Amino acid sequence: MNVVLEQIFQVGFLAAIIRIATPLAFATLGEMFSERAGVLNLGIEGIMLLSAMTGFTATSLSGSLWLGVLAAVLTGALMGALHALFTVALGLSQHVCGIGVTLFSSGLAYFLYRLIFGQQSVPPNIKGFETLPIPVLSDIPVLGPAVFNQFSLVYMAMLAVPLAAFVLYRTPWGLSVRMVGENPRAADSAGVSVIATRFQAVILGGALMGLAGAFLSMVQFNAFTFGLVSGRGWVAIALVVFGRWDPWRSAGAALLFAFVDALQLRMQASGLGHIPYEAFLMLPFIFTIVAMAVMSRNAVAPSALLKPFRREER
Amino acid sequence: MFRLEARTSTPTWFNLALPLLAIAATLVLCSGLVALAGAGVVEAYGVMFSASLGDSYAITETLVRATPMIFTGLAVAVAFRAKFWNIGAEGQLLAGAVASCAVGAIPMPGPLAMLLMALAGAAAGAAVALVPATLRVKFRVDDVVSSLLLNSVIFYALMALIEGPWKDSFSGYPISPPIEDSANFPVLLEGTRLHLGVVAAFLAAPVIWFLIVRTTLGFRIRVIGENPEAARYGGIHVERVLVSTALLSGALAGLAGVGEVGGVHFQVMSDISPGYGYSGIVVAMLARLNPLGVVPAAIFLAAVMTGAEAMSRATGVPAFLSDVIQGTALLAMLVALLFTAYRIRRVGTAK
Numbered sequence: 001m002n003v004v005l006e007q008i009f010q011v012g013f014l015a016a017i018i019r020i021a022t023p024l025a026f027a028t029l030g031e032m033f034s035e036r037a038g039v040l041n042l043g044i045e046g047i048m049l050l051s052a053m054t055g056f057t058a059t060s061l062s063g064s065l066w067l068g069v070l071a072a073v074l075t076g077a078l079m080g081a082l083h084a085l086f087t088v089a090l091g092l093s094q095h096v097c098g099i100g101v102t103l104f105s106s107g108l109a110y111f112l113y114r115l116i117f118g119q120q121s122v123p124p125n126i127k128g129f130e131t132l133p134i135p136v137l138s139d140i141p142v143l144g145p146a147v148f149n150q151f152s153l154v155y156m157a158m159l160a161v162p163l164a165a166f167v168l169y170r171t172p173w174g175l176s177v178r179m180v181g182e183n184p185r186a187a188d189s190a191g192v193s194v195i196a197t198r199f200q201a202v203i204l205g206g207a208l209m210g211l212a213g214a215f216l217s218m219v220q221f222n223a224f225t226f227g228l229v230s231g232r233g234w235v236a237i238a239l240v241v242f243g244r245w246d247p248w249r250s251a252g253a254a255l256l257f258a259f260v261d262a263l264q265l266r267m268q269a270s271g272l273g274h275i276p277y278e279a280f281l282m283l284p285f286i287f288t289i290v291a292m293a294v295m296s297r298n299a300v301a302p303s304a305l306l307k308p309f310r311r312e313e314r
Numbered sequence: 315m316f317r318l319e320a321r322t323s324t325p326t327w328f329n330l331a332l333p334l335l336a337i338a339a340t341l342v343l344c345s346g347l348v349a350l351a352g353a354g355v356v357e358a359y360g361v362m363f364s365a366s367l368g369d370s371y372a373i374t375e376t377l378v379r380a381t382p383m384i385f386t387g388l389a390v391a392v393a394f395r396a397k398f399w400n401i402g403a404e405g406q407l408l409a410g411a412v413a414s415c416a417v418g419a420i421p422m423p424g425p426l427a428m429l430l431m432a433l434a435g436a437a438a439g440a441a442v443a444l445v446p447a448t449l450r451v452k453f454r455v456d457d458v459v460s461s462l463l464l465n466s467v468i469f470y471a472l473m474a475l476i477e478g479p480w481k482d483s484f485s486g487y488p489i490s491p492p493i494e495d496s497a498n499f500p501v502l503l504e505g506t507r508l509h510l511g512v513v514a515a516f517l518a519a520p521v522i523w524f525l526i527v528r529t530t531l532g533f534r535i536r537v538i539g540e541n542p543e544a545a546r547y548g549g550i551h552v553e554r555v556l557v558s559t560a561l562l563s564g565a566l567a568g569l570a571g572v573g574e575v576g577g578v579h580f581q582v583m584s585d586i587s588p589g590y591g592y593s594g595i596v597v598a599m600l601a602r603l604n605p606l607g608v609v610p611a612a613i614f615l616a617a618v619m620t621g622a623e624a625m626s627r628a629t630g631v632p633a634f635l636s637d638v639i640q641g642t643a644l645l646a647m648l649v650a651l652l653f654t655a656y657r658i659r660r661v662g663t664a665k
Contacts, residue, residue: 042401042458046641092648095399095458099595100648104641107634108347114632115351234462241456278474285466289445292460293453 013262014146019220021251021258022157023048023212027236028243028250029164030208034080036168036245037201038181038304039087042098044209045233046105047079051213053109056224057116059126065218068126069153072214073207079105080206081199088198091308102233113224128222129153153215160208164247177201181302184309194309209233231285238288242295245302253291260287324654332654333600333607336647337614343646344639353629361628362621372620374506378578380609380616382407382587384515385570386594387601387608388522389439393563394603395526396539398556402446402461403567404591405468406439410568412472413438414575415582418493427497428510432572439568440561442468447560451553465591473584480582490582499577511573516609518566523605525562535559567591588619589637596644602651615640 027044034041041047051072059068079101086097117124129151138148168174176197179187184194212232217224239257243250264280345355366376386403393400400406414435418427445464449455473488480490499509526532534555537545546552574586593615600614601607622636 040458086645086648090649090652092652095401096595096599097645097648099401099592100641100644102641103592103596103644104638107637107639107641111347111632111634111638114634231463231466234459234466238459238463241459276474276478278470278477281473282467282470285463285470289449289455289460289463289467292455293449296453296455 011142011146013266014142015150016262016265017255017258018147018150018154019258020261021254022151022154023215023220023232024236024239024254024257025157025161025251026208026212026215027233028239028254029160029247030076030205030212031236031240032205032243032245032247032250033164033168033177033208034202034205035240035305036181036302037177037198038184038302038307038309039084039198039202040094040098040237040306041080041083041101041202041205041209042095042237043079043083043101043105043206044098044236045229045231046102046109047076047083047206047209048213048216048229048233050079050105050109051075051210052217052228053113053213053224055210055214056126056217057113059218060117060124065126065129068218069211069214072210072218074210076210076213077203077207080203080209083206084199084202087308088195088202091310094306094308109224110226123223123225125221125223126218129219151219153211153219156211157215161247161251168247173197173200178302180309181304184304184307188309188311194311198309212236235284235288238292241301242288242291244295244300257284257288260284319657321655321657329654332650333602333611333647336600336643336650339646339650340639340643343642344635347635347638348629348631351629351631351635353631358625358629358631361625362618364621365624366617366621371506374503374508376613376616376620377512378507378509379620380612381512381515381573381577382570382590383593383597383612383615384519384608385566385573386590387597387612388518388594388605389563389566389570390594390598391601391603391605391608392522392526392535392566393443393559394539394598396535396556396559397542398447398450398559398563399458400443400446400461400560400563400567401458401595402443402464402591403563403570403594404587404589405461405465406442406564406567407571407574407587407591408465408468408472409438409442410435410571411575411582411586412475412571413568414572415490415493418497418575418580419491421494421496424496427494428499428576431493431497431576432514432569435568435572435575436565437568439566439571440564443560443564443567444557447557451556472582476582476584488584492581493575497576498580499573507578509573509577511577514569515573518569519605519609522566526605531555531558567594570594593640596640596647599644599647599651615643 031041031044054075055068055072058071059065083101086092087094131149132152133149138144176192179192180194180197188194216228239253240250243253261284264283268277268280348355348358366372386407389403414431417431417434446457446461449460450457476488476490482489499511502508534550537550538552538555542552570590579586597608597611597615600611618639619636622633625631626633
């Protein structure tokens with residue numbers, strides 16, 4: 001136990017938590033916006049993968065990291081629009097469409113990657129983002145180097161949380177999103193376009209998922225690899241439930257998950273002898289399932305979640 | 315402006331033509347990617363066709379590949395009928411594979427081994443499916459997410475096995491020891507890989523169809539899927555039926571793993587399933603959740619997968635095209651389904 005405690009209070013460990021939490025925070029916020037508007041987006045896993053690919057490719061071809069981020073965000077937004085086209089405009093099953101979007105975008109990601117880079121024994125990589133220490137703040141002991149000597153995308157995630165909360169709770173658009181997710185008919189009577197608002201929320205959500213993908217291929221791995229996302233998208237969906245569809249709580253859930261994941265990595269590395277490393281890899285997923293079972297009792301989903309809206313039908 | 319208008323009735327021919335329309339649309343849409351890869355569209359699809367359905371050997375290979383997808387397709391179809399969103403067929407398949415491999419490694423007479431392998435595999439798949447069902451019934455946990463997350467858990471459990479206790483100590487490869495030769499499913503046609511499991515899959519489809527359409531359980535499954543409130547009012551124990559559905563669905567997905575171990579690989583490795591569990595969702599939707607339709611839908615996807623590799627070798631189009639085709643087929647079918655209930659009506663705009 002002492003070993004574990006020692007690990008926790010280390011700069012490297014804190015920094016690791018934040019880095020693991022960053023893509024999850026983007027993805028979770030993205031999924032949260034979508035679900036707040038009443039649309040479950042199971043395409044997240046594939047959207048993250050495809051965005052990771054386009055971000056990596058754009059950077060690899062242009063040499064500009066920010067162009068890569070832009071490409072990833074646009075990819076995410078585009079795939080969000082595709083999901084919205086099926087689920088919002090056509091009112092098709094959100095579950096099945098989401099799986100379709102995931103299958104389609106993962107297939108497309110691998111297909112295009114192979115087409116552009118061919119089959120290479122050593123996967124090509126890019127020079128990814130470097131850390132950007134914030135003056136003064138990064139000098140705070142322990143906390144400074146862990147929190148304020150990070151990548152720009154990490155800072156963006158930190159800013160995204162309060163921004164998301166502000167947008168959702170303090171702006172007219174956020175009100176519309178919450179209305180179309182809770183009571184679309186009332187929103188419609190109040191003159192809010194349910195279809196347009198849902199489209200916007202799912203597209204914004206997709207863009208955030210794109211950022212999550214960009215972080216994976218441009219910060220965490222500096223390459224695009226097979227199984228790059230490996231379930232992080234699915235975890236984000238669970239974290240939204242765990243975070244009760246609230247930006248702050250969702251980000252907290254992402255941090256908590258990252259803590260478990262980082263701990264898992266440390267325990268693996270410290271070689272707890274006979275325990276197979278797969279047991280640690282399983283841990284975050286089991287933790288998420290258990291956490292959902294505990295939280296689901298009082299978690300209340302947006303009431304119009306999964307329900308398509310057609311104006312002429314009652 | 316266009317508007318969707320509810321249909322009062324759907325012509326029968328339309329219902330039957332729908333999957334074909336979706337498949338045609340998919341192939342047309344994906345031909346853009348073939349062209350992007352610099353290959354002739356007709357040539358590429360031609361290679362795909364001839365390598366998967368062009369001669370008798372190709373057909374047997376396609377049928378062997380269709381087998382796990384018939385099982386996972388049935389698993390998903392049964393579950394989705396009850397609106398039990400089982401996205402976990404992949405993990406249930408892996409559990410079935412592991413359990414049947416464990417049983418198949420015990421020396422015993424062949425027929426007994428095969429029977430016990432099937433039972434163990436089905437039981438393991440059912441046990442995995444029981445988790446999301448229980449979580450949903452007891453804790454109101456979303457079954458989509460829990461069944462999805464379980465896929466990862468089962469995958470890592472499998473990896474722990476084949477990199478740990480089951481690891482091949484001689485070669486050091488992470489693959490399980492093979493099952494007993496006597497437990498290998500008999501090959502039906504000399505010189506091919508057509509095994510007993512293929513027949514089992516083809517028999518399972520009509521059996522499940524009968525179960526869904528003609529039995530009380532099937533009726534209950536359909537009712538709780540269509541209207542849980544009415545089902546409850548009608549005295550159906552919704553939770554119990556949900557759990558039964560999950561067990562049946564999981565058992566079917568588990569059988570997919572049994573067939574792969576007993577008839578194709580004779581052992582367990584990390585890539586024993588190239589996503590057959592997820593393909594099952596595509597199969598079930600193409601089949602419109604009809605167990606009989608699962609068979610042709612699985613054969614179509616199997617042909618795409620088998621053909622894609624040959625196409626890749628012949629034309630250089632990445633074989634990942636088969637994954638794109640799967641995703642596109644699923645989305646195209648969903649749109650096609652929309653047209654059974656609605657028609658597009660041109661609405662005159664005011665100005």
